Amino acid sequence: MPITGGLTTAWPMVHANDDVPLDTPRVPAREAAERELSKPMYHENDPNLLQRALDRFWDWVGGLFDSASGATPGGPLGLVAIALVVLALLGALWWRLGTPQRTPATSDSLFDDRTRSAAQHRTAAEEHAAAGRWNQAVQERMRAIVRSLEERTILDPRPGRTADEAAADAGRPLPAHADELRAAARAFDDVTYGGRSADQRTYQRLKNLDTALERAKPQLSDATRGAAG
Template identity: 55%
Template sequence: MPTWGEVALPAGGAPVTIPRDPARDAARDELLNPAYHRHDPSLLERATSWFWDQFSKALEGVGSATTGGTGLVLFAAVALVVGAAVWWRLGAPGRAARTSTALFAGEHARTADQHRAEARRLAAAGAWNDAVREQMRALVRALEERTLLDPRPGRTTDEAAAEAARALPAHAAALAEAARTFDAVAYGDRAADQAAYRLLGDLDQALERTRPVLAPTPEGAV
């Protein structure tokens, strides 16, 4: 068998000179044989390895005085990217649970007027968040008392607004806005103010003055 170089020793023993270029080409062709690369890492594996190498260097740089703030900045950037990806995938923590909370969860049954009185008391004290909650409860309870909504303890504000809009279509947009305002204050950590309280109070009064639209009677019904 030949050796890779300029001289080969065949089985007969007499040396045979092989030119340099053909020898180099033959060696390259031999190394390109797929049999030698069956266990090489894939492109994805190489990319993953490169990423973790860079990440490890960034972590080492955090505690190194010679790198200044570069390592810390890179580490913070990677952490932000990972956090953003988790946030995008899962959403705000607890958001789904909060927005599905029932309007009257844990509440003792009170009349609409009782909720209104409590809302006014809270508003006078400047407790706008609680005043908004009570005013929304007064609005929905009043619709239940008028039989425009069936009493249902587990109902959410969004459900109440959608159901009430069928009987009071002229106020559908205002009901939806009221539900969004309530959700933002009660579950979205938004600070309420007098304007939010007045929005719900004015809608409550407007609904009281509005006659509902009766559902059409099915044909043939007696």
């Protein structure tokens, strides 16, 4: 305790822990602060990764909107008017063209990559029909019809053949059933590519045609008659 001029002045006693220096350099102090703030207890209420991504996305959208409104005559009101005009044009196109339908990814071939017999296609058709899946039932029954004609050599097996081509090819040796074959091909195309739904009546027509074709005898063409004679 120092004594000055007869007065006693008490200086505070500072006790420091031996492990913590009184004068910490700047870099170690910053590192110690970063280590302290990195503890989970300080980040319990932080937004998760998805929330942070959404926040950044909406900030980006807001920046785009602000930029667009600044560049549009009339500001935000003009931008809203343009958006309404665009929506009206889209609605008119939707009404004029109808609901967009999914187009086939590869081709409009009647068969897929799997090779199955007519009996297998018929079995699949009946299973779909029993479950009320009329679209799939119509598809499989049409495949059964064409495969059966190929197995009977009325049609030659042709990779990539469409339902319309099969109906046209089969209608020549089977003219009595040409109309039914074209209708069956149209039903197949409607449910496969046209986005329409079949029903039990449609499937029954194809089933009846399949049964009738099993009993039908093809007519010989003039060239075939000449060769046979």
